[in-house]
Amino acid sequence: MRFLFLIPDLDESRAFHLRMWVERSSFKRWLGPRGMRTDKVWGGTLNIMRQCALARTLGAEAVLATESGRDSYGPVWGVPRLPFVLWEERRPDDVCIVPDIYTLLINEIRGWAIAYEQSPSFVSHDFDYGRERVLIWTDSPHMLAICKREYPDKDIPIVPNIVDDSIFPFVPQAERQQGELMAFPRKGPEFIQDTMAAYHASGGSYWNLNLVDGISLAELTQRFRTPQAFLASAAVEGCALPPQEAMSSGIVVVGRDARGANFYMRNGETALVANTPGKAAEALRALEDSQLREKLSLAAQQYIRRFFKDQEPMHFWREAIANPRWNQGRP
Numbered sequence: 001m002r003f004l005f006l007i008p009d010l011d012e013s014r015a016f017h018l019r020m021w022v023e024r025s026s027f028k029r030w031l032g033p034r035g036m037r038t039d040k041v042w043g044g045t046l047n048i049m050r051q052c053a054l055a056r057t058l059g060a061e062a063v064l065a066t067e068s069g070r071d072s073y074g075p076v077w078g079v080p081r082l083p084f085v086l087w088e089e090r091r092p093d094d095v096c097i098v099p100d101i102y103t104l105l106i107n108e109i110r111g112w113a114i115a116y117e118q119s120p121s122f123v124s125h126d127f128d129y130g131r132e133r134v135l136i137w138t139d140s141p142h143m144l145a146i147c148k149r150e151y152p153d154k155d156i157p158i159v160p161n162i163v164d165d166s167i168f169p170f171v172p173q174a175e176r177q178q179g180e181l182m183a184f185p186r187k188g189p190e191f192i193q194d195t196m197a198a199y200h201a202s203g204g205s206y207w208n209l210n211l212v213d214g215i216s217l218a219e220l221t222q223r224f225r226t227p228q229a230f231l232a233s234a235a236v237e238g239c240a241l242p243p244q245e246a247m248s249s250g251i252v253v254v255g256r257d258a259r260g261a262n263f264y265m266r267n268g269e270t271a272l273v274a275n276t277p278g279k280a281a282e283a284l285r286a287l288e289d290s291q292l293r294e295k296l297s298l299a300a301q302q303y304i305r306r307f308f309k310d311q312e313p314m315h316f317w318r319e320a321i322a323n324p325r326w327n328q329g330r331p
Contacts, residue, residue: 001061001093001094001095001326001327002060002061002062002063002091002093002094002095003052003055003060003061003062003063003094003095003097004062004063004064004065004085004090004091004094004095004096004097005048005049005051005052005062005063005064005065005097006036006064006065006066006087006096006097006098006099006102006105007045007048007049007064007065007066007099008036008037008038008045008066008067008101009036009037009038009066009067009068009070009072010037010038010039010041010072010073010077011037011038011039011072012039036066036067036087036102037067041073041077041078041217042238042239043238043239043240043241043242044099044100044118044119044238044239045099046078046079046217046239046241047118047139047161047162047239047241048064048097048099048116049064049073049078049079049082050079050162050164050309050313051097051159051162051313051317052064052079052082053079053082054162054309054313054314054317055317055320055321056082058314058317058318058321059321060317060321063082063083063084063085064082064083064084064085065084065085065086065087065090065096066084066086066087067086067087067088068086069084069085069086069087069089070084071084075218076216076217076218077216077217078217090109091111092110092111093111094111094112095111095112095113095114095326096109096111096112096113096114097114097116097137098113098114098115098116099116099118100115100116100117100118100119100122100123100124101119101122103115103122103124103126103127104124104126104127105127106127106128106129106134107127107128111133112133112134112135112325112326113127113131113133113134113135114134114135114136114137115127115129115134115135115136115137116137116138116139116159117136117137117138117139117143117146117147118138118139118143118238118239119143119236119237119238119239120142120143120146120236120238120259120261121236121238122238123146123147123150125150129151129154130153135154135155136151136154136156137156137157137158137159138156138157138158138159139158139159139160139161139239140158140161140240140261140263141158141260141263142259142260142261142263143158143261144156144158157316159313159316160306160307160311160312160313160316161239161240161241161244161307161313162307162308162309162313163241163244163245163247163248163304163307163308164245164308164309165248165305165308167217167221168221168224168245168248168249169248169249170248170249170250170301171225171249171250172250172294172297173228173250173252173290173293173294173297174294176225176226176227176228176250176251177226177227177228178228179206179207179208179228180207180208180210180226180227180228180229181207181208181209181210181227181228181229181230181231181284182210182212182223182224182227182229182230182231182246182251183209183210183211183212183230183231183233184211184212184213184233184234184242185211185213186213187233187234187237188233188234188235188256189233191233191235191255191256191277191280192209192211192231192233194277195231195233195255195277195280195281195284196209196281197277198277198278198280198281199280199281199284199285201281202281202282202285204281204284204285204288206284206288207229207284207287207288209231210223210227224245224246224249224251225249227246227251228251228252228287228293229251229252229253229254229284229287229293230242230243230246230251230252230253230254230255231254231255231280231284232253232254232255232256232257232258232262232265232271233255233256234256234258235256235258235259236258236259236261237258237261237262238261240258240261240262243262243264243265243271244264244304244307247264247270247271247297247300247301247303247304248301248304248305248308249301250297250301251297252271252272252287252293252296252297252300253265253270253271253272253300254271254272254274254280254283254284254287255272255273255274255275255280255283256273256274256275256280257273257275264300264303264304266303269296269299269303270296270299270300270303270304271296271300272286272287272296
């Protein structure tokens, strides 16, 4: 028995990037059930890679599967030293972990299949979720509530996201660049723009916005060493790794809680929740106080430690690997 984690191939070609732009613009369900490729490295994919790596460190046979069977991410975009196999060469006794965007493929799997639901945008009924050997996993209390509604009578565990503190180490506020505010413009650009406009209109001048997009994981880890705050701007989130990684790093998180997806953003305790630009501007004014920033950054890092790989994720995988169900009802 082995754990087989399905992810898309990464295609950075200009032609494919244009195709993806057209499909997203026409509201098609990108990354369809065939042609399993993407032009971006998503947090959910990176989280799947980390789950695979952790399972392997605990002695499980675990591999990543793609349509091509090769590692198109490399050390720049992915997690190094993970084996890749062809999706079409999966074995009957594989436990296949299938991300939410590909759940239609579960109908082709003979053995155990797990729909890994990380985003509310891709929860679907396109597979036979009532089958005994089809399980549902998810990644947050917010997603658990959605999955329980959509997949009744299923026992659905939460798989803790993995925050890699080895590449996102804690840097105290006092050692960071004064007034640097980080944001990701591909997630809610209007919210970012309107927040900063409201902030400056209120007389705020401490924060200087630094937009980050299209850089490698290695570059991102370096960029996380300097900001004092991170503006969470997404209206809807899936895996939502960046705010968690910000907390691990000592960056204060402020902004949207993505309708509850960013459950670790506890207002006034680990972050400042502000779901409108006006409220976010007020929160930024409040965060000009160095004592408040220090308090929130320390509390947030303490809270997010539970998602370090040797904490809750390790406990989850020890139980998952030892579960006798995988040897029951083999096809």
